[in-house]
Amino acid sequence: MRVGEVAGADLQRFGKPLDGIRVLAIEQMQALPYATQMLARLGAEVIKVESPGLGDSGRGSLPSMNDPEGRKVGVTFLRNNMGKRSITVDLKNPEGLEIVRKLAAKADIVCENFKAGVAGRLGLGYEDVAKINPRAVYLSVSGFGNTTETPYAGWPAYAPVAEGMAGLYEFKRTPGVAPVVSPLGALGDTGSALFAIIGVLAALRHRDATGEGQYVDISMYDAMVALNDAGISYWSMGLKDPGLAPLINHSFKAFDGYLIIQCGRPHMFKGLAELIGHPEWVGDPRLTGPQDWFNHVEDIIRPGIEAWAADKTRLEACAALSAVGVASGPVYNPGDVIEDEHVKNRNMVVSMDRTDGVPDPVLSPGNPVKLSKMAEGPETRVPWLGEHTAEILRDELGLSDEEITRIVESGATG
Incomplete structure (x- = not known):
C-alpha cells in the first residue's frame, strides 16, 4: 500500500465528509447544478426541484438521449446531475410552493439560481427561508449577484456573458478579429460553481460553530473577474495585453500535433537550449532574458524547437523536456483525454449507460x-x-399515499 493509501474497508468506515447534509436545490442549467453535484459526490443528499412538464432547462439541451419514458434528456443535464433525486413542483401553485417551503425547513443548504429578485417574489428568498429555518445556509448563484447594487441587475447571464465581461476573451486576441466565444466550454458555470462550494463549506463551518445559517451570494461575473487575476494585475502594471507577458508561453508543433511549453527562468531556458541542440542560445546577446525570448519566439526559438520535435510525438517531446526541468504538456482533444492513462487511473471520466439503445455510454x-x-x-x-416525487413527499414530509395522489391530481406536483 502506498503512502497515504487507506484500505477499502477503512474508506467505507470513514464515509464521506458531507454525509447527513441535506441540500434543497431549485436549479437550472449548469452553474448551480455543477456545484450541487459536487456536494452530492462529497456525501450530501440533494433534492432537485424541477417544474412539471419540461423540468430543468438543461434537459432540453443538445445533443440528447431518450429516458425510459421516451423524453429527451440533454447533455447539459446529463453531466451535472448525477447522484441527485428529482421532485417536480409547480412553484406558482400555492400548495406546490408550500411543499418546497416545508422541504426548505428541513434542509441544511437551500440554493437557487433564479435571476435576481425572482426567489424573493416567490417567497423563497433568503429572508423567507431564514424565518422558517435559521440554521440553513442559503446559496444563490446568479449572473450579477443579489446583495449589492449593480447596473446589470435585470440581465440574464450564461457562462460566456460572464467570461466576456470579465475580460477573458481579450487574452491573445488577434487585433481586428472577433473574440472567440466559449473557448473553454462552460468555464463561467463551473468556475462559479467552485466558488459557490467554497462559500457553502465555509458557511457550514460557521453554522456548526454558531448555530446560525447565512447567505452565500455568488455572482458569475465576480467569479470570472477572480479567474482573470493575471489580466487585471498585468493591466495595472502597464501591460495592456496579457498575451504579451515576457516569457515563452506558446504552442509548438511536434510529429503528431502540438505541445505547450512555458519557460520563464534562466535555468529552464538553458535546459531547453541544450536539449534541442542549440546550446549557443545561452550566450546569444539577442536572448539574454525572458523579454528577449518572447521577442524572438517566431524567428529563432520556434524554428529550433519545431525542427527538434519534428520526428517526435507530443508525449516523447514532453517527456524529454520534463526530464530537463522544462514545463510542457501535449495539447489534447477530448478523445485523447478520455484515453489518457493518468485520467483513467484517477477515475476522472465516469460513464452512464444510455437508455435509448445506443451502446456507447455518456x-x-x-x-x-x-x-x-x-x-x-x-x-x-x-x-x-x-422520478422521486412520491418518495420525497412520503419520506421527507410524511404524506400518505392518498394525500400524494390528491396533490398530484391538483397539479401542485408533477
Whole structure:
C-alpha cells in the first residue's frame, strides 16, 4: 500500500465528509447544478426541484438521449446531475410552493439560481427561508449577484456573458478579429460553481460553530473577474495585453500535433537550449532574458524547437523536456483525454449507460477532489424527471399515499 493509501474497508468506515447534509436545490442549467453535484459526490443528499412538464432547462439541451419514458434528456443535464433525486413542483401553485417551503425547513443548504429578485417574489428568498429555518445556509448563484447594487441587475447571464465581461476573451486576441466565444466550454458555470462550494463549506463551518445559517451570494461575473487575476494585475502594471507577458508561453508543433511549453527562468531556458541542440542560445546577446525570448519566439526559438520535435510525438517531446526541468504538456482533444492513462487511473471520466439503445455510454468528468479518507464514488445516474416525487413527499414530509395522489391530481406536483 502506498503512502497515504487507506484500505477499502477503512474508506467505507470513514464515509464521506458531507454525509447527513441535506441540500434543497431549485436549479437550472449548469452553474448551480455543477456545484450541487459536487456536494452530492462529497456525501450530501440533494433534492432537485424541477417544474412539471419540461423540468430543468438543461434537459432540453443538445445533443440528447431518450429516458425510459421516451423524453429527451440533454447533455447539459446529463453531466451535472448525477447522484441527485428529482421532485417536480409547480412553484406558482400555492400548495406546490408550500411543499418546497416545508422541504426548505428541513434542509441544511437551500440554493437557487433564479435571476435576481425572482426567489424573493416567490417567497423563497433568503429572508423567507431564514424565518422558517435559521440554521440553513442559503446559496444563490446568479449572473450579477443579489446583495449589492449593480447596473446589470435585470440581465440574464450564461457562462460566456460572464467570461466576456470579465475580460477573458481579450487574452491573445488577434487585433481586428472577433473574440472567440466559449473557448473553454462552460468555464463561467463551473468556475462559479467552485466558488459557490467554497462559500457553502465555509458557511457550514460557521453554522456548526454558531448555530446560525447565512447567505452565500455568488455572482458569475465576480467569479470570472477572480479567474482573470493575471489580466487585471498585468493591466495595472502597464501591460495592456496579457498575451504579451515576457516569457515563452506558446504552442509548438511536434510529429503528431502540438505541445505547450512555458519557460520563464534562466535555468529552464538553458535546459531547453541544450536539449534541442542549440546550446549557443545561452550566450546569444539577442536572448539574454525572458523579454528577449518572447521577442524572438517566431524567428529563432520556434524554428529550433519545431525542427527538434519534428520526428517526435507530443508525449516523447514532453517527456524529454520534463526530464530537463522544462514545463510542457501535449495539447489534447477530448478523445485523447478520455484515453489518457493518468485520467483513467484517477477515475476522472465516469460513464452512464444510455437508455435509448445506443451502446456507447455518456461520459462525464469525474470528481477531481481526492481525499485519502473518502471512497471514490460510486457514481449514480441522473434522475429522470420527477422520478422521486412520491418518495420525497412520503419520506421527507410524511404524506400518505392518498394525500400524494390528491396533490398530484391538483397539479401542485408533477
